[in-house]
Amino acid sequence: MSGSIPPPIGLLAELTHRCPLGCPYCSNPTDLEKRGAELDTATWQRVMREAAALGVLQLHLSGGEPAARPDLEAITATAAEAGLYTNLITSGVLLNGARLRALADAGLAHVQLSLQHAEAAAADRIGNFRGGHARKLALVEGIHAAGLALTINVVLHRGNLDSVEAMIALAERLGAGRLEIAHTQYHGWALRNRAALMPSAAQVAESRATVLAARERLQGRMAIDFVAPDYHASRPKACMGGWGRQFLNVTPSGAVLPCHAAETIPGLSFPRVTEQSLAGIWYGAEAFNRFRGTAWMPEPCRSCDRREVDWGGCRCQALALTGDATQADPACALSPHRAALLAALEAPAEDSLAFRR
Amino acid sequence: MSEAPRLSPHARLRHDAARGQWVLLAPERVLVLDETSHAILALLDGTRDVAAIAAQLAAEYDAPAEEIAADVAAVLDDLRAQGLVRP
Ligand code: SF4
Ligand code: SF4
Numbered sequence: 003m004s005g006s007i008p009p010p011i012g013l014l015a016e017l018t019h020r021c022p023l024g025c026p027y028c029s030n031p032t033d034l035e036k037r038g039a040e041l042d043t044a045t046w047q048r049v050m051r052e053a054a055a056l057g058v059l060q061l062h063l064s065g066g067e068p069a070a071r072p073d074l075e076a077i078t079a080t081a082a083e084a085g086l087y088t089n090l091i092t093s094g095v096l097l098n099g100a101r102l103r104a105l106a107d108a109g110l111a112h113v114q115l116s117l118q119h120a121e122a123a124a125a126d127r128i129g130n131f132r133g134g135h136a137r138k139l140a141l142v143e144g145i146h147a148a149g150l151a152l153t154i155n156v157v158l159h160r161g162n163l164d165s166v167e168a169m170i171a172l173a174e175r176l177g178a179g180r181l182e183i184a185h186t187q188y189h190g191w192a193l194r195n196r197a198a199l200m201p202s203a204a205q206v207a208e209s210r211a212t213v214l215a216a217r218e219r220l221q222g223r224m225a226i227d228f229v230a231p232d233y234h235a236s237r238p239k240a241c242m243g244g245w246g247r248q249f250l251n252v253t254p255s256g257a258v259l260p261c262h263a264a265e266t267i268p269g270l271s272f273p274r275v276t277e278q279s280l281a282g283i284w285y286g287a288e289a290f291n292r293f294r295g296t297a298w299m300p301e302p303c304r305s306c307d308r309r310e311v312d313w314g315g316c317r318c319q320a321l322a323l324t325g326d327a328t329q330a331d332p333a334c335a336l337s338p339h340r341a342a343l344l345a346a347l348e349a350p351a352e353d354s355l356a357f358r359r
Numbered sequence: 360m361s362e363a364p365r366l367s368p369h370a371r372l373r374h375d376a377a378r379g380q381w382v383l384l385a386p387e388r389v390l391v392l393d394e395t396s397h398a399i400l401a402l403l404d405g406t407r408d409v410a411a412i413a414a415q416l417a418a419e420y421d422a423p424a425e426e427i428a429a430d431v432a433a434v435l436d437d438l439r440a441q442g443l444v445r446p
Contacts, residue, residue, distance in 0.1 A: 009377045011389060057377030059389050085373050087384035111369045112386040151369030151386050179369075179442060180386055222440065227387070 007246070007285055007294070009057025013086075014064055014251040014262060017046065017074065021067040023093050024130035024357035025118065027157050027199055028191040029262060030066065034358075039255040043073040045276060047080040049252060052280040054084035058250075061086040066254070069096040075104045082109020089114060091155070093129070095137045099144035106148035113145050114153040114182070119161075120168035128161055130357040142176045153180040158209060158231075159199035160351070166209050170216045174224055181224055183213055185231035189263035189318055197352040206234045233347055237308065238315025238333035245293035245317060250284060258283045260290055263318035267327045293317050293327075300328060302336045362446050364435055365405040370443040372400050385443055399434050403444070409435065 019034040061081050081088050089112045119125035125135035145152050154173040173181040186192050217226040242249045242261045251259040256274040270289040296309045303314040315331020323332045324339040332343040371384045381397040383390040402412045413428035438444040
């Protein structure tokens, strides 16, 4: 079987679920893994070597906040030595110039720094962490000084759609080579907070127009990637580039997942890196083969000419909206369960947010 | 002598053994290199300028230097526009 399965390109390593911030749009599971369950340094280092040997090219060190682990530098060094292109996805609040320099020396190539809003007070309110925004801005100089590429990442929701233009300007002022503006994906904490985060159709259209205009204007200076919201689409995205096709995700305790929300799907069990090799899991684990390719698809996907374009969309979203992970993602207008998605869109907006903790 | 081009600090050239190809890696990007692009990038060391790179490749491939120089310039311009090569 492994002959027909391509090797993975990307590994998302969730080094820890711990994070000083508490963003209500966080896609971490609502049942966060505890510090005591986290993999140790040597195991993460073995995972990095196994990933490189398996064919992974891009490593994303993520969390939670990956800098909450004091061995981030050691793990980074092993990953870079193994030849992985190493990206750090961070809130920035636990880093400083000295740590950035050590990370760059260890072979880190790229920092993706999250911002919650362009204004400090609003940003700190969304992240539920006072002084966070100022710390992020102060860190940027150190990122440049260490010679690291910088991407600014912004997750959009009803609470910061007033700030899109200002956030683009801020990213430009901070000297980001790349800006990623992504509408919230409703997994984990974001799903719990959906009614308070969901923007209106008009707000979504406005954000898109603003981003597209900026992309044109800033061409050659700052690249802008825009992730449109699933709920306002008529066709789904190829979630993770297709189940078990390009990416794998390792949780803090070492469970290997085809996507970071996969543990919500009942009936699937996910082997740990402490039990099996990464290659053995990628090619052989039942959970990876369950939704690989197209054979598992019911109608309307089975006979649809987009089945190898979007692979039926997101399994976790199908589950969340229909109660059945094998259904077409209701982000598709052809889904017989489209009404479930439209109902969520039309649900009365709520004001109360549950901060992640 | 014109300034010697080199890879941007965040761009990494490496052999992708699992797929038997050379790739140039950058944030959220994997650029698969053809033989010509790889031969050019392998010579970027911050000391050779475009003429020196073209001369070396012309000798290696036994091809006219002017033709090769045009290829080298085109490949480097393209990568420069993507922020992967400096200056
Ligand atoms: S989204 Fe916010 S709370 Fe979640 S890991 Fe990132 S910074 Fe922390
Ligand atoms: S029916 Fe299935 S394969 Fe076709 S567009 Fe919708 S989700 Fe994609």
